[in-house]
Amino acid sequence: MSKELTTPEIDEKDSKKQLSKRKFSKIKSSNIIKNSKGYKVFSFFNYSFLIILALLCLLPLVQVLATSFSSGLAIKAGKVILWPVDSGMVNGEQVFYPFQFNFAAYQYMITKVAFWQAFWISVQRVVFGTSLSMFLIVICSYPLSQDQRKFSMRLIYVWFFFFSSLFSGGLIPTFYIVYKTGFFDTLAALIVPGAVHVFSIILLLNFFRQLPKELDEAAFMDGAGHWTILFKIYLPTSLPALATITLFTVVGYWNEWFSAIIYINNKSILPLATYLQEILIKKDPQALKPPETGQIGAEVITEQNMIAAQIFIGAAPILMIYPFLQKYFAKGIVLGSVKG
Amino acid sequence: METKIVKKPRRKSVVRQATLPLHLMLLPGIFLVLVFNYSTMLGVIIAFQKFDPINSSGTSLLSIFFDSPWASHNGFGNFVSVAMNQAAISATINTVTIAVMKIITMFFSPIILSLMLNEIRKQAVKGAIQTILYLPHFISWVILAGIVIQLLSTTGIINNLFAYFQYINPQANLNDAGATLIAYKRIDFIQSPSMFQPIIIISNIWKEIGWSTIIYLAAISGVDPTLYEAAVMDGANKFKQMWHITLPGMKPIIILLLVLSLQGIFNAGFDQIFNLYSVATYSTGDIIDTFVYRISFTNSQWALGAAVGLFRALISLILISVSYALAYRFAQYEIF
Numbered sequence: 001m002s003k004e005l006t007t008p009e010i011d012e013k014d015s016k017k018q019l020s021k022r023k024f025s026k027i028k029s030s031n032i033i034k035n036s037k038g039y040k041v042f043s044f045f046n047y048s049f050l051i052i053l054a055l056l057c058l059l060p061l062v063q064v065l066a067t068s069f070s071s072g073l074a075i076k077a078g079k080v081i082l083w084p085v086d087s088g089m090v091n092g093e094q095v096f097y098p099f100q101f102n103f104a105a106y107q108y109m110i111t112k113v114a115f116w117q118a119f120w121i122s123v124q125r126v127v128f129g130t131s132l133s134m135f136l137i138v139i140c141s142y143p144l145s146q147d148q149r150k151f152s153m154r155l156i157y158v159w160f161f162f163f164s165s166l167f168s169g170g171l172i173p174t175f176y177i178v179y180k181t182g183f184f185d186t187l188a189a190l191i192v193p194g195a196v197h198v199f200s201i202i203l204l205l206n207f208f209r210q211l212p213k214e215l216d217e218a219a220f221m222d223g224a225g226h227w228t229i230l231f232k233i234y235l236p237t238s239l240p241a242l243a244t245i246t247l248f249t250v251v252g253y254w255n256e257w258f259s260a261i262i263y264i265n266n267k268s269i270l271p272l273a274t275y276l277q278e279i280l281i282k283k284d285p286q287a288l289k290p291p292e293t294g295q296i297g298a299e300v301i302t303e304q305n306m307i308a309a310q311i312f313i314g315a316a317p318i319l320m321i322y323p324f325l326q327k328y329f330a331k332g333i334v335l336g337s338v339k340g
Numbered sequence: 341m342e343t344k345i346v347k348k349p350r351r352k353s354v355v356r357q358a359t360l361p362l363h364l365m366l367l368p369g370i371f372l373v374l375v376f377n378y379s380t381m382l383g384v385i386i387a388f389q390k391f392d393p394i395n396s397s398g399t400s401l402l403s404i405f406f407d408s409p410w411a412s413h414n415g416f417g418n419f420v421s422v423a424m425n426q427a428a429i430s431a432t433i434n435t436v437t438i439a440v441m442k443i444i445t446m447f448f449s450p451i452i453l454s455l456m457l458n459e460i461r462k463q464a465v466k467g468a469i470q471t472i473l474y475l476p477h478f479i480s481w482v483i484l485a486g487i488v489i490q491l492l493s494t495t496g497i498i499n500n501l502f503a504y505f506q507y508i509n510p511q512a513n514l515n516d517a518g519a520t521l522i523a524y525k526r527i528d529f530i531q532s533p534s535m536f537q538p539i540i541i542i543s544n545i546w547k548e549i550g551w552s553t554i555i556y557l558a559a560i561s562g563v564d565p566t567l568y569e570a571a572v573m574d575g576a577n578k579f580k581q582m583w584h585i586t587l588p589g590m591k592p593i594i595i596l597l598l599v600l601s602l603q604g605i606f607n608a609g610f611d612q613i614f615n616l617y618s619v620a621t622y623s624t625g626d627i628i629d630t631f632v633y634r635i636s637f638t639n640s641q642w643a644l645g646a647a648v649g650l651f652r653a654l655i656s657l658i659l660i661s662v663s664y665a666l667a668y669r670f671a672q673y674e675i676f
Contacts, residue, residue: 046459060487061475061487063491140366143366144366157370166660169381170384172646173382180401196369206676280486281615304490314482326471
């Protein structure tokens with residue numbers, strides 16, 4: 001009886017048993033029986049709808065992946081729909097092989113120096129940028145999380161940081177400031193101007209404020225200073241929050257593309273996101289030059305599968321850290337942003 | 341003696357630690373924010389100048405902002421010429437149109453989606469669906485726009501599918517054999533001004549719908565489970581439970597997010613539009629941010645760009661302040 005109440009979705013096998021049970025409890029729980037049928041119908045449509053929605057969400061990515069593994073001739077013929085299609089010649093006639101992978105686009109990509117240079121710049125940017133940002137976030141959040149009575153300037157500082165996220169001079173003044181600092185056309189221009197993430201600082205300071213006050217009071221009694229309390233007590237106890245913020249910072253630096261468009265002229269220090277922007281969006285003809293006739297893959301490499309291969313390699317690092325990200329983000333984002 | 345120590349005045353000053361290390365910790369962050377943020381606020385002065393970087397000869401950081409002559413109309417010349425610029429006006433209208441459509445679609449859909457996700461009892465299925473739906477949020481607009489452009493191009497899958505269905509359309513076969521070969525007229529979706537805004541709205545839903553359910557799902561998981569048990573005992577079915585327990589449980593968050601979404605009225609999403617628009621779609625796709633970028637970095641009309649940028653920044657500041665004030669008032673939301 002109680003089991004039936006709490007689990008209205010009934011397995012097919014048990015339904016007969018349940019039905020006989022129901023007859024006995026007809027009067028008492030007539031409401032629930034009536035509705036559980038409607039709910040089953042709803043549940044069926046609910047499952048179907050959400051699964052279709054998830055597939056729809058994924059299909060564009062699958063299509064691009066399929067295109068990247070397809071022969072250019074098959075793409076031109078419109079044969080590539082969600083699975084890779086290879087092509088070949090049999091007795092002078094064009095033949096298409098569905099479900100056959102063609103790696104020509106990737107083989108050609110591997111030889112592209114500019115692409116891997118951009119990849120390497122992005123890696124450097126992520127490593128240095130994340131280190132700098134995390135250091136700043138941690139050492140800024142700690143003082144701002146202090147008790148107002150202990151640190152009377154706290155609110156002034158918090159507003160100082162917070163206001164900087166509300167208002168800025170806009171694109172042009174920012175551009176000239178970066179220009180004047182001498183960071184123009186260096187890797188530093190991609191890291192330093194955006195290194196202080198006010199949102200992450202607020203996230204972490206709210207997390208620090210939830211830590212039991214007794215911890216640092218006890219440490220202080222034992223003679224620990226602020227630096228010791230921060231590094232020996234606060235940081236080890238807030239590892240999940242730190243992991244979340246680190247991962248988000250990594251994704252942020254990897255994905256950010258606009259600052260290189262305005263701050264970088266030298267093509268050899270373009271990060272991958274910006275390099276891809278020039279290829280995918282602006283369709284830079286130089287970068288999209290297919291191999292000339294006679295070179296390997298000349299017949300099967302077109303703009304499309306080359307673009308698709310680069311889209312996929314560009315997204316691959318995100319796809320790789322995504323499982324780790326997912327483990328933390330639900331917890332982390334709720335921790336800081338919504339209180340009470 | 342010992343009892344005296346524990347007395348009140350002593351307890352109050354229990355944590356009188358030196359604050360100097362705290363100031364020191366903040367120093368690097370404050371320095372960077374001063375250089376890269378507050379100094380740019382001073383830089384808005386160029387919106388009131390006939391600004392030209394060539395005028396500047398000084399070497400100090402801020403000198404570039406003070407070496408140009410004032411603009412006409414008592415310094416408001418740039419604003420006057422922007423106000424009469426048809427492209428700027430249409431960019432403003434597009435910004436608000438796109439942003440409001442985004443706010444509306446992204447307000448209702450995550451609530452409905454999170455209610456639906458909540459009804460999925462099989463954790464593995466739920467987890468898989470969530471994983472897939474959250475994924476696009478983490479991929480940059482550069483890549484997503486690349487995908488959208490590929491799919492919607494004249495040789496992309498959408499056109500291929502249309503062409504395919506056109507071909508097997510029985511009515512097309514009624515005529516003589518030659519009629520079936522009449523080429524399907526491929527549509528260049530991404531270059532079509534009338535298609536541009538729907539593409540923006542739909543691709544935005546694709547990227548963000550999953551991620552925006554996360555906060556509602558957290559709110560749902562915070563609902564007291566005994567409420568559901570009590571409702572079941574009172575004969576409430578699943579839909580009634582949803583209506584009378586789950587939704588009221590989400591209400592504070594719904595109100596909060598609705599109020600905070602006010603901030604976005606002037607934010608149409610630069611990353612997305614910059615990567616999807618083109619000359620052909622300026623009429624419906626150009627927004628303030630892309631307009632500022634173009635007139636500054638393509639046309640070198642820096643002062644005009646700064647003027648439009650200042651206008652947008654001020655309106656955003658007002659919107660954000662109002663939304664936080666309302667959030668504090670109606671949802672007791674405190675940022676820090």
